[in-house]
Amino acid sequence: MSGLLAFCLRHRPLILFMSLLWLIGGLASLRYLPIDAVPDVTNVQVQINTNAPGLSPLEVEQLITFPLEQAMSGLPKLEKVWSLSKYGLSQVTVVFEDSTDIYFARQLVFERIQQARSQIPEGLGEPEMGPISTGLGEVYQYEVRGDRSPMELRTIEDWIVKRQMRKVEGVTEVNSFGGFEKQFQVLMNPEKLAAFNLTPRDVARAISSNNRNSGNGYIEHLSEQYVLRGIGQIKNIKELEDISIADMEGKNVFLRDVADVVEGPALRQGAVTRDGRGEAVIGIVMMLVGENSRVVCQNIEEKKNEINKSLPKGVYLETFYNRMDLVERTVNTVKSNLLEGAILVIVVLLLFLGNLRAALLVAMTIPMSMLFAVVGMVGFGVSGNLMSLGAIDFGIIVDGAVVLVENTMKRLEDCQDRKQVLPIVLSSAKEVVRPIVFGVLIIGVVYVPLLGLQGMEGKTFQPMAFTVVAALLGSLILSLTFVPVLASMVLRPAGESGSHEPAFVEKLRKVYRPALRWCLDHTVPLAGVSVALFALSLLILSRLGSVFLPRLDEGALAIQLSRLPSVSLTRSLEMAQQVEQALLEFPEVETVVSKTGRPDIATDPMGVELTDMVITLKPPAEWKHSSRESLVEDMEARLQQIPGVGLSFSQPIELRVSELISGVRSDVAMKIFGDDLEVLKETADKVARKLSKVPGAADVRVEPVAGLPYINLEIDRDAAFRLGLTVEDILQIMEHSYGGQRVGLLYQGDRRFPIVTLMKGASTADISTLGEVRVPLPNGKTVPLREVTREVREAGVAQVSRENGQRRIVVEANVRGRDLVGFVEDAKKATESLLPPGYFPEWGGQFENFERARTRLLLLVPLSLAMIFFLLFSSVESVGVAGLIFFNVPFAITGGVFALALRDLPFSISAGVGFIALFGVAVLNGLVMASQIRQYRTDGQSNRDAVENGAIDRLRPVLMTATVASLGFLPMALASGAGAEVQKPLATVVIGGLLTSTTMTLFVLPTLFQWVEMGGKLIKRD
Template sequence: MIAALIRFSLIQRLMLLLVAAAVVAGGLWAFRTLPIDAFPDISPPQVQVIVKAPGLAPTEVESRITFPIEMEMQGIPNQKILRSTTKYALSNIVIDFNDGTDIYWARQQVSERLTQAREALPKGAEVVLAPISTPLSDIYMYRVKGEGYTNSELRTLQDWTIRLRLRTVDGVADVNSLGGFVRAFEVLPDPRQLAAQGLSIDDLERAIERNNRNAGGDRINRQNSMLLVRTLGQLRDADDIRRITVVTRSGAPVRVSDVASVREGSLVRYGGVTADGQGDVVTGLVLLRVGANSRMVVEAVKQEFTRLAPTLPKGVTIEPYYDRTDLINAAVLTVEKALGEAVVLVVLVLIVLLGNLRAALTVALILPLSVLFTFILMKLFGVTANLMSLGGLAIAIGILVDAAVVVVENVHTQLAHAPKGVSRLHLVYRAVTEVATPVLSGILIIAIVFLPLFSLTGLEGRMFAPLALTIVFALLGSLLLSLTVIPVLASFLMRGRAHGEDRVLAAIKRVYLPAMRWALAHRQTAVGGALVALVLAAALFPFIGKEFMPVMDEGQTVVNLEKASDISLEASLAIDAPIQKAVLEIPEVTGMICRSGADELRLDPMGFYQTDCFLQTKPREEWGYGLETLHDKLRAKLEPFKKNEVEHGFSQPIDMRVSEMLSGVRADVAIKLFGDDFAVLEEKAGQIEEIVKRTPGASDVFRARLSGQGYLTVDIKSEQLARYGLNNEDVNDVVETAVGGKVVTEVIEGNRRFGVLLRYPEPARTAPADIERLLIKTVGGAMVPLGMVARVTEVDGPVLIQRESARRYVATRTNVEGRDVVSFVEELKAAIEREVKLPQGYYIDYGGQFENQQRAAARLGLVVPVSVALIFFMLFSTFRSVRQAGLILLNIPFALIGGVVSLFISGLYLSVPASVGFITLFGVAVLNGVVMVAYFNQLREAGRTVLQAVQEGAERRLRPVLMTALIASLGLVPMLLATGPGSELQRPLAVVVIGGLFTSTLLTLVLLPTLYAWLETRAEHRKNRNGDKS
């Protein structure tokens, strides 16, 4: 079949050239139209349930909302994990599904379960599904500015003009509004006037609700025409509300204006945004729909802003403060630059080591053709061009030419020694068919090496699957093109003239050949030296730290602030101003936008005590120092605020969301203590926090406070209620409306809707005594003070309740600096087990990077040996010898020497990218072994003795082995030296491969011939002895 393919290619040379041209054209088109992003979509299929429960305390929300919904969600197929966060007036339930689950199917399942759960929820609870987005959907953040406009006016513009326009952009899941004041009409009853008129707040609520409606009376026929009938009673402004009649007594109406003041104000706020020490601002956040391309969507959003700008009120502008495309462009540029430099280096090596410009050009053409072929397959399979997929191409660059080198080398040999009368096409055909099988075997072996990457699950699986796919695509393209297009190009470009040996190779041989002969003569010393090196590398390995993934510099810093757990929103926002002014004293910081509390959509259930501050800075090249120095300067500015109970930590937009997605906590490591009793959880978590703080490497340590929130509890007296003919709902309604506030209806202005908020004025609802004076109307019309039927007390209670798999937990979080995550957690675990005694039923779970590192290591530990076994069977099927297959596999442990040593010297940790580097190393090391052993066998079949075959074969295969190693190494040098965003993920891989190939190549050229000569000579002697005996 392969021979037929090669024959067809050489017969139809013009057609193959047209196919090559089509690959070029198709590849260029695919590259221009490929979706581009910074990362693959690393979010699991996730459905988020948001329940707004105005006025309810966390314990009430947990028992009446969170728990019933969790019970309904359990048992949904393909469910991976169920988490919930319960806070004041909010329940946020997140259901992660197994990879591959259709998001729309998952949402349908959750929706069906919610239909049943709604029946058990309290009146007034608003249940919604979050938009079809992911935790990483925050792609564009902007601020709405306008000189002379109030924050209420700007928020109205954001909600009813800007947001609605942006939601029409394809790929936008939703637009979140944050900051400012949501315009509303406030009705503030006067308790004295209500009492004087014998009215309750419920009377006022019913009157407003019933006097805000238009109605239709169908139509009236009039001869040949008709009239549509309608009544106009809808509220249009504050005056209409004031004129509403609440009750009529003796023909005299009692209007709303008689018992309450009406004004334009705002709804109750659950979050706010401040900027640059200047107070409240209005911002928007564009959310990416699942499956959409962030770069294209952001560009479309910017275009929509351009069209929108002329229609905005004079003086209103929109200023972005976070743009995901900045990171995307920088990350893709990093890998594209490394890719381009790698191609140049590889071509130079080809020219130097092949010593023939035509041959080098023929081989070099495989690079652009294979890359463009890969772009076509990426387009067909929906793989985005991102840091990982393009990184896979950069890794493959050094391997792509291997097949073409073997083909071109053999073609050149055949042409140089061709007998007269044999056609050029026949010689090319014979040369290519001779090496087609080993070329195919070599490519398959390398492809098998990358199979473990497809077995990874979770975040690491979603991150590295595109890398493995592009490598396999590139190898497939290289194989097909080397057996079809390269022979055609060789038939046109290459001549039969022999070329002399180049000086570089000659110089290398002058060193190599004596060294190889010495090793053959001193086998035990050579093997012993290699074993010593292997033992030393093994001794170094425990001193190499382990982590899940290196932290990527996204180019933007987020300062995370944690304040006193019972702080009010107004106080929280007030503290932000001096913090911002202090930080802006750092010359490199040009802006700081801080968000406290929950957003409009409640996608991020932050409390008033939690604040995320986005820093805007000058370009990095103007700093004169690195990111760690900036963090040190920020710490110096933030340290004085600890006296105000303000703790701080640092993160980045994507890193923050990834950590939260993995463990529900925004940090490298989450120590979760599970249990039921709040007091026990609080006590034991406090002990854990102290241990974490004193563990070397801990940074930005914070423990979620369960208690510390003051509660004003209205304890209803059932017997007193019965005496007055009242029930619990009567009390609840009065407290909910008078104290918490209730939107009783809406005023419609064109397409805009503004709530009518009924609530007592603040002086009448602040102290417990005020609450006790609230009047409840009995069935008989009597007014009863709430204090007569309930006891009002102040108690302490939880501010936050977190649950995972329907169990409460409290999390202590920490970042890790100056050491690896795994050793940090292992030391921490030992200290906690030694010092913290947990009651029965309580347990600790370690989440975040540590959990993912352990999962990835366990999976690779299982799959890599299976992959090595597959390689062994491939080698055995190729050489029909267990001895020779085992000999080639010996390259793998010796290749580890350089990888381990290079990791140790560089100070990098063993991470998933480093593990990918070792996997790549296995493939190249095995391939070099195949090249050597196959040629040794070929020479022996031609009549050479074992020693002759080894010496001659090692000399003749020096060039291809060096080329394979040098090209693979130099192809990764640009990744090693890159400094842009994303280089942190590529560097460990490059370090491992380059270091490993150095020792692997050295041992392949020296140790493998020595071991081959020893083993094959012993085998021959044993065979001869057996022959003599017979």
């Protein structure tokens, strides 16, 4: 290292030029840095969706879901498989290890889907993979508004807006939702069919065979080649009506003779309402994995403005959710914290160094270290977000430069010749190069174990660890190259005018010296008080309570409404509008959008009994409520006045991410595994009743697996046989009466719409018409459907959930007013005796993430401490001295715990990471003082003098290091902007811990050196 320092000081112009290139390269990298609000914590997963109209949940499970699950077993890097079988839909989610490339995972799943197709009966549905997106993928949502019908607006969305939005770079899919999809409906008259002795199958066959084009080779003529084509595709309704169905005694029977052809709405499994004013048509734009959400949202906004110019008169797009809003608010929080932290650091440096040039010199390492980190982030694909950038403390970053500049200024106090500055800078840098390197290594090495975190907590804190380590590496390089070069050029000798040290520091020394002497004379009481405080902190820590991560305020709320599985879509929409109108009574609410059921691309396979509401809130400055918590409480109280609605409050990103990661949408989920759905349902109901009585329980609900009403039309075979009908004949009528059969497409330019055959007279809105549907007979007459069927009504299975090949049911709950871990412990005690033999529970949701993270931290924290001790030993080459310095760790813990308790913050993974970050800085201060004490002992001073003089001599660097580190985190600890909730515990722990560890370094550590000689002997007071 000495050679590097000498080289840099000999070639100062070269070093300055290289530093300029460093600066330019970092600034150039900024434009390529992906920006988002929070890290993407979604696991690597592939969804397989299969639409199977007409199949019950049990049939879907047996015929589609099970074959797909079996095909996925044994995939490389497979972590788990869960599935959901609902009426007409199968969704299988395949989760891979985090290290798996998403495109490789999709390739594996695609290959297995091809194998599974042979096990799925023909005609029951085609398995398709979901979009390449994540829990943060839904970045933009808009409404198509205008004075048109819901079907017209949906057609505009599908064929104009969606096609344009999908062209935006970084967009993987646009999910249309709401309104009615347009189709051409052939409404067959059963009496007329019977009169001509025709069946629905005859009509379907005639349409299919009269609606196609074909290629017929080519003909050469007069040296030219003509391509032959047969044109028979239907172009409009008239051509469809003119199709010949049959020939009756030389007379054609046309489609118009037995059916009416109209434009009509397709059956749907979901709809959207907004602000209590009725149905709406929306588009949900999904971002491709790994894209820059800030750039993508900007591009979408530009495309929206462009599309608005081309839409029909009176139709326009209106945005109601834009991730850019959250990103901007979070980025502003990060910017504000970093800027305020940097200013505080510079002020402290100026205060302690008493030299503007020295303070600015140290401060210059802040942006240059950050730019070095940005280059690394771009190179390794780490996004700039709340954790990767917002958790950086500039006070820690400048530690190396502070030590070097402070020591240089001390050596310049006796210098009077400008020519001596260069050799003094070199010699003073050589004196502290070893502590600088080891100090930065100690601070940096504590972050390395964070790279070993897994799952959601790993994705949250790994970017932070990477960025801090990269910035520390940059600061170390600068401290050994750029800082000494610039110090030799800008620092001046003190001359005869006196010391560089400001009067403020001299006064501190005068106060510190007698206090230190008192401590050295009262070693035992001081040690006893220190140990007692540490023991008290452990007691407080055990009672703080625990949560996984503090909840990030997204600036919007999400509510999931649940109703009985038997509810109709129409009734669900009416209830959703009631809730919307109630929510709009709150002045804090800007707009409310409700999504009931599922859209075309079933990324979220809800039934019509479930509604997801996105509530966009006004800026907090316009609120009447003092906090989000009080607003939610009042909203909940108001909505509970609406009968028949279950409520669960969350936030848009939080809701989606929780569901994708664990398959559930709540803080806590008790998964009960077993084979019999009835037993599962009964057990879950008992668990829910017990769980709702546990203090802190909120929004307790059981996953709806039963209660879906069925009307089974059992065919009367005797009656059918007497009338000359087969089972197939009757089933055809039933299929065409309510579901319809798709028999082709009608093209209108680039647009294409299904042609569907239906029986006239059937109504999905009137149950009394069911038995009156006419069934054509071979003799030309008709009979009502009730004469050949028996109607049986029953409540059946609503859905079947499976995980890793086993059926399960979930009891969900959110936790309010208490810690997560304590709640789960009480819940386990309350429910452990309720499960029958052969059935077992698993606890999931946010609690599952916390348990995994806590287990990992129990391994990583000792590893961090061991690495710190190893570096300490390598630096001081003495187990005893390393052990003394290491005593700073428990005293750092003491302050961190007290700070959490004073701010009424529970222990969280964020706080745990704060403790890990704290250990490095706390130990570094001890190392700085211990090194000076040992140096004085080596110089021949007595034990007492070495301890006293070393402590007083190192007062300024110890206080300066601790103060800049604390104040660097102060804006994060006090911030109230977007994302501040996640940063507060981390910053609080570091500030509180540094207060106690610095006190330990200044007063307790010197007393310990009176007990232990460097070689292990007892130090006697002179």
